[in-house]
Amino acid sequence: MTEKNVSENFITQIIDTDLESGKHQDIVTRFPPEPNGFLHVGHVKSICLNFGLAEDYQGVCNLRFDDTNPAKESVEYAQSIQRDVEWLGFKRDKEVRYSSDYFDQLYTYAQELIEKGLAFIDEQTAEEIRENRGDFTHPGVNSPHRGRPRSESMDLFRRMKAGEFEDGKMVLRAKIDMQSGNLNMRDPIIYRIKRQHHIRTGDKWCIYPMYDFTHCISDALEGITHSVCTLEFADHKPLYDWVLDNISIGCHPHQIEFNRLNQTFTIISKRKLIELVEEGVVDGWDDPRMPTVSGMRRRGYTPQSIREYAKKSTVTKKPSIIPMSTLEDCVRQELNTIAPRVMGILRPLKVVIENYPEGESEMIVAKNHPMDESFGNREIPFARELYIEADDYKENANRKFFRFTEGREVRLRYAYYLTCQRAIKNDAGEVIELRCTYDPETKGGSSPDGRKVKGTIHWVSAQHADDVELRLYDRLYNEKSPKGMDNLNDNSLEILESAKIEPNIINNSEGIRYQFERMGYFYRDKIHETNKPIFNRIVTLRDSWAKLEQ
């Protein structure tokens, strides 16, 4: 038995009850995005819930595009959504659905409502409708057209569809209760006139159904058993039920609301994400700093770790905000087991080994994974001139710093013990080179006399290393609960153009997530690079030294 996709929660309890009572034999769920933007972490939770539930209970989950507003939707968005869902690892056994597939049936159901005297054509302007709807403290006022004969509404509705009226001239409204405390029940609009080219139906329709009318019927037509949505739709449930109770349809799905996934230092709102893209704050929807699925993919996050994260955001009714560290923890946890180790230098500092023969080099054997022998070994060239990390030298270091400082011996990973003799500075007083000596007896990284060195640092051979560009990412916002552009983190992207990487990596790097030892996990950004190979830092390693240092 494999592990469940979804951990036990109040929704699985409802499903269990429904299965036990015989209300349902099988379950059917759906993920119903509007193709008006890219998928983000918030959607991931919903995807994992709906598809995960279907898998766990051996049911079905439909991917359905809720495409009832042609003004905002595009095929590009629909394609990106489909790609993202597949990338996350969920497969559908049925074709993709579209709410627009049901436009004819929706139109018929609307007529049924009119026939029953439960819907009418309203000719008030949008402003009048808004005013007469009232607000939280004032009840609404009935439309002057509310009492219009059914036959007249029917005639008008058909002529609406036939294109006889201009946009905004009239709407079809459900006749419910203008006194209701729930604004959604104050004679909600269910059809409007909108001359827009639709991504699926083209110019066939000039009237389009509204979400509240479409969604419940689409669910019912697909035989959805559990219609899972986020908390903000709770107020719409009475309307969802009202529609299904008042038309001739043999299915009434159970709408269940759960809490959205929120993340610290992140804004998850399609509107705000679009703004970042359009203002050029980020490099598109797939910028590695974006909380979009495409951004996380480009950054190097794995589908598995993203799913694990979504699973950790437990399904309840309590609005919650998950620390980013939880996501990073999920990512590190998987990467630690699957990432081969290599050595790369982010900020190179030249080292010359004075007692190593000029013009010579040798091969050093290194493990590709410290805990997993199946990753095998590799050989790395070692020579007189190396690059090490600039941070691994400190002019005035105390005893707690156990890397390079003048006179101190450290270990070059897998290679030799090296002693720093002196630092060479430029006119500005910056250290530009280290002159060192090595102990030839310590090849492999241990000494015959058993003396201890506390520090181990990574390195590359200057003449053999490859040049790469590295991009380091930080959170997009400074505030834990960012409100908008004002809270942007100016240092969310750092580009390192003179980074070095050990040889024989860049040509085999496609699709492989590497750990640059001590520096973090990196992933090749092949699609977006221009002249030099680019690696994105997926996430740093945990760094207790950095904490100590503060």
Place this chain on the structure above:
RNA sequence: UGGGAUGUCGUCAAGUGGUAAGACACUAGAUUUUGAUUCUAGCAUUCGCAGGUUCGAGUCCUGCCAUCCCAACCA
């Protein structure tokens, strides 16, 4: 001043009347040729507040308080 929901460790949570799981974070220590990984220990006398019922309440009752969502011809 209406309607809907939610309140258990810094964060996310389990708990369904019997004496507060777990995860992330954090702290201390051990091991370590990544200051990584791993390991070990610590981390809520208390469940928004106040009363009440009960032998016994986070769980039941009453009242109060706080927070979130809702006033697109968006979804």
